[in-house]
Amino acid sequence: MNPPSRRLRLALVVTAVLLLAGGSLGYVLHARHRERPPGQQADASFDVSEPGLYFRDTTGGRIARQGGPGLPRVTGGPSCDRFHTAGDHALCLRKLPGVPARTEALVLDRHMREVRRVTVPGIPNRARVSPSGQVLSWTTFTTGDSYNTAAFSTRTAILDLRTGYLIKSIEQIPLTLGGARHHDSDVNYWGVTFAADDNRFYATVSTRGATHLVEGDLRAWSAKALRENAECPSLSPDGTRVAFKKKVSDDPRAPWRLYVLDLATMREHPLAEPHSVDDQAAWLDDTALAYALPGEDGRASDIWSTRADGTGEPALLVPGGSSPARVG
Template sequence: MTADHPPQPAPDGAASPARRGRRAVVLVAAVLVLITGAAAYAVRATAPAPVADRSFDTTAPGRLLLRSDGRIAAVPLSNPAAAPTIGSASCDRFSTANGTTLCLVARPGTPPTTSALILDRTLKETRRVGLAGVPSRARMSASGRMASWTVFVTGDSYNQGGFSTWSGLLDTRTGYLITNMEDIPLTLNGRRYHSEDVNYWGVTFASDDNRFYATVSTKGRTYLVEGDYGAWQARTLRENAECPSLSPDGTRLVFKKRLSSGEWRLHALDLATMRETPLAERASIDDQVAWLDAGTVMYAKGGDLWSARADGTGVPSLLAKRASSPSAPS
């Protein structure tokens, strides 16, 4: 069943005493990423800025929502290569569904931080959550109720100076917030698991707004986990499956799998049989895909937006140039 909030974690993502002793400081590398982005923006700013459509509505039918030149935008589903209609919101990552949008905005500084903005159908801000770190992933549930994000942070005592991740959840109906889900009780290979190096990222929601899937890493390994929001617990399903995305019918996940070469390849997983199928995309894809329809996924590659069949057949297709963070219409 769908609960209004999980019973175990404290509000606003309060962590255990051990974890409260750690507060993230973002790497200098992350600062350089933001500086590079700012420099690129300064170059683009010499060209006339696109004029935002004041009637922009994320629920308008027949459109694909995406990020174009840093702004939330829309293109016709019948012609994704068309010039985009630009909205008023600028995001580094975003996801939208059923009239609710999650927009992650990087805030340069020392250390950099992130603002997670909840926007209505006209992109008007309704809530703001301050986060540590640099934006990485954003995902809304199909109903528009549940929002999840992942940010890159560092400084955790276990992390030895490298990046770690914090993933949060927000129930937009009740307002219940968890800024870091790393304390969710985890069962790994059938046994209750405890470790200071647990990290989660890449959440995807089922249609009931209760079941979710995500990646967890610990001891140098990554696992696909299935979570229960109401019961506030998670269990591993298999190893080496990152950034999952659940199909609209809830039967399949598409994820990125790390190969021995260090590259990631997109695979589909049948949840009933646990059989995996490689997709036709042969490039290394570092993205959490979104579903365009029941049989097709979308993802960022080389600065553009591409699609591929989720059954492994066909060939990848270019959807839109200079685009990312796609969301199919509800």
């Protein structure tokens, strides 16, 4: 038999390369598919452009929407452990499998399309998007999984979508405490909430056994403590008040109560919710707040609401939900 011609040999080589490349591509696509189990991504019809309360449905962990009293729950959002949305974007935090603990911070647009993905160490804890949707923050537990213990450490990041700049940890921001520059290796930040100008923010800082409410300035890259014993702040839509959880007891079963602070007078008042709330409350509007409490009948949590002026009685808003965020 005559040996194959040069042209035939070349054709055989090209065919083999294409087959190998196709097999490799198929393997990669299959691997990527395996990395994202069904339910992690939103259904094509689900977005956050419709008015309503968005939240994490504790049955399956996917994001859902409640349009109003008596309306059916709309499901089909992505799978998230923590969630928040405002303006043009949403933030979804997912705990990744494996050890050590890692969190995937997924930035989405209003139609649930991926904008950016960041992987950070730790367990998902807090998520916030600025009113414009352009600045985002997340907090993870890098040590421990509860604020009700001294053995915990957090890492809080801020992402500016206008510039693409990511601050992986805000611990190095110059902090003024008691009128003086404060330095300590035990400084921890968590629970950021943003003002409408995408520059001013509030957060919790813990140092030397105490927690403080701090006001930060992104452009000036500075932060100053405003008062002690205030955690997980949430700025009202009108920018005049901060809701926060205040430690009122050393009982580990019920250490906190929800309060609202007037930023102009620095006067505070408790809200009508009698239970201990370990959550970063979300403002429904300028008059009411939503927050998660441990659920009954074996549910992980329920979403409740209460008036911001401290009057009235708490009301069950969403059974089997957490991470509330109001749109519209």
